[in-house]
Amino acid sequence: MxxxxxxxxxxxxxxxxxxxxxxxxxxxxxxxxxxxxxxxxxxxxxxxxxxxxxxxxxxxxxxxxxxxxxxxxxxxxxxxxxxxxxxxxxxxxxxxxxxxxxxxxxxxxxxxxxxxxxxxxxxxxxxxxxxxxxxxxxxxxxxxxxxxxxxxxxxxxxxxxxxxxxxxxxxxxxxxxxxxxxxxxxxxxxxxxxxxxxxxxxxxxxxxxxxxxxSVWESTEYWATGQIPQPLGSANRMSAPYQALRTKDGYVTVGANNERLWQRLCEALGLARLQTDPRFVTNTDRMSNRGELAAELETCLASATTDEWVTRLLDAGVPAGPIRDYRQVLDEDPHVQxxxxxxxxxxxxxxxxxxxxxxxxxxxxxxxxxxxxxxxxxxxxxxxxx
Incomplete structure (x- = not known):
């Protein structure tokens, strides 16, 4: 209307x-x-x-x-x-x-x-x-x-x-x-x-x-596990990988928070072997081994720039984005405008x-x-x- x-x-x-x-x-x-x-x-x-x-x-x-x-x-x-x-x-x-x-x-x-x-x-x-x-x-x-x-x-x-x-x-x-x-x-x-x-x-x-x-995720974690939630940096409490990862020139944020997206991420990075790695088979496994998973992914991501990885990952159907400052967001971002x-x-x-x-x-x-x-x-x- x-x-x-x-x-x-x-x-x-x-x-x-x-x-x-x-x-x-x-x-x-x-x-x-x-x-x-x-x-x-x-x-x-x-x-x-x-x-x-x-x-x-x-x-x-x-x-x-x-x-x-x-x-x-x-x-x-x-x-x-x-x-x-x-x-x-x-x-x-x-x-x-x-x-x-x-x-x-x-x-x-x-x-x-x-x-x-x-x-x-x-x-x-x-x-x-x-x-x-x-x-x-x-x-x-x-x-x-x-x-x-x-x-x-x-x-x-x-x-x-x-x-x-x-x-x-x-x-x-x-x-x-x-x-x-x-x-x-x-x-x-x-x-x-x-x-x-x-x-x-x-x-x-x-x-x-x-x-x-x-604090919906934090209260859920505490009540479900009895463990006091701790800071995780950019990572997510309920899934992995869902965080910022280092690239050749900065960081890329990756949201592979379900099995389909995890598989697509592995394929886009040429890391199909991680799908059968016992440390990363299920989301629970990946959450328990966040540090080792991030290290594996960042070794690969170091080969290209953030912008290059954002393009590749989006083309592969994996949610991804760069980290921007407020000048970039408020003055330059075409979507904001x-x-x-x-x-x-x-x-x-x-x-x-x-x-x-x-x-x-x-x-x-x-x-x-x-x-x-x-x-x-x-x-x-x-x-x-x-």
Missing amino acids: PVTTDTPGALDGLRVLDLTQVMAGPFCTMLLADLGADVIKIENPATGDQTRRSWGYPVHGEDSRAFLALNRNKRSVCLDLKNSDELASFHRLVGSADVVVENFRPGVTKRLGVDYETLSALNPRLIYASVSGFGQTGPYADRPGYDLIAQAMSGVMSITGTPGATPVKCGLPVGDLGAGMFCAFGIVAAVHARTRTGEGQYVETSLFEAALAM ARGMVQEVDHPVEGRVRVLGTPVRMSRTPARIRRHPPLLGEHTEEVLGE
């Missing part, structure tokens, strides 16, 4: 009051905004979102590129929630809202008068979502929420990196971004439930639980700003970048006037 710039998004008509800042919460509300929701970012008039000023990479204006990366498609309203008149203005906004999202530490919303009990009394259809470090209950509930801490305490850092090396975190903030995605998922589910019941509800998730929930994963938005201070596109494709109600990341308080009069 052809679509135009006027085609409504999937969440068109959904009004979201966004009390969040930094990463997990703003990522959640940006996902909703990309899908058409009217996200109104409520900010302290003195400071705004922490990432506006205190995080890296300011260019022309005062707002950092970190803020711009997470706040497109939103409107900014300045309200000091500690001021009774401005709190009353926020409460009036709640009456016409569908969703409130917050990521204060547990207990703060109650002190401010913006907690679920208070707001749901004003609007019983309200969906109220909380993102925190460890959740609203439990012995860790009052601890501050940071992605690094969530990765450490959820087990993610214990399996990241190479065997015997210093602990490292996952390169991407999986706790923050994971919590944002899970929260958006919960909000949309609650909106759907409201169509049946007519009632709103409370939704919550945390950085800690998001990181742990992604074809899929629209790099977008530009006009900003009143920064000019043309590049941002990542949305990875969700919808044929009838597409996600779209409609607004630049807002200036602090840019829409206060507009929204309160509504």
Whole structure:
């Protein structure tokens, strides 16, 4: 179905009051905004979102590129929630809202008068979502929420990196971004439930639980074997070979994660003898002898470049790819461009700003970048006037 710039998004008509800042919460509300929701970012008039000023990479204006990366498609309203008149203005906004999202530490919303009990009394259809470090209950509930801490305490850092090396975190903030995605998922589910019941509800998730929930292979390994999962570098816990392997000039990633692909890999490399080698006959054998298998494969792969091997392996039906840096991905990759994963938005201070596109494709109600990341308080009069 052809679509135009006027085609409504999937969440068109959904009004979201966004009390969040930094990463997990703003990522959640940006996902909703990309899908058409009217996200109104409520900010302290003195400071705004922490990432506006205190995080890296300011260019022309005062707002950092970190803020711009997470706040497109939103409107900014300045309200000091500690001021009774401005709190009353926020409460009036709640009456016409569908969703409130917050990521204060547990207990703060109650002190401010913006907690679920208070707001749901004003609007019983309200969906109220909380993102925190460890959740609203439990012995860790009052601890501050940071992605690094969530990765450490959820087990993610214990399996990241190479065997015997210093602990490292996952390169991407999986706790923050994971919590944002899970929260958006919960909000949309609650909106759907409201169509049946007519009632709103409370939704919550945390950085800690998001990181742990992604540990599907690691928990499976522990429960199945009783062994504590260890870091494997680029290898996979459930199959082999499925990892980066050294070539003549770098590395190639190979995904031979079933018997058919294993056989094709051996044939493409001229290593048919490995199919009958007792160390590598089954996937279990190959997993138990990952190091020896990698050495055998890399001896062969050293004869040609990464690009040459990617071409040969793909031609043989074996999943393979090079390791690229972000310059290669963002500036040079034709697939990234074809899929629209790099977008530009006009900003009143920064000019043309590049941002990542949305990875969700919808044929009838597409996600779209409609607004630049807002200036602090840019829409206060507009929204309160509504």
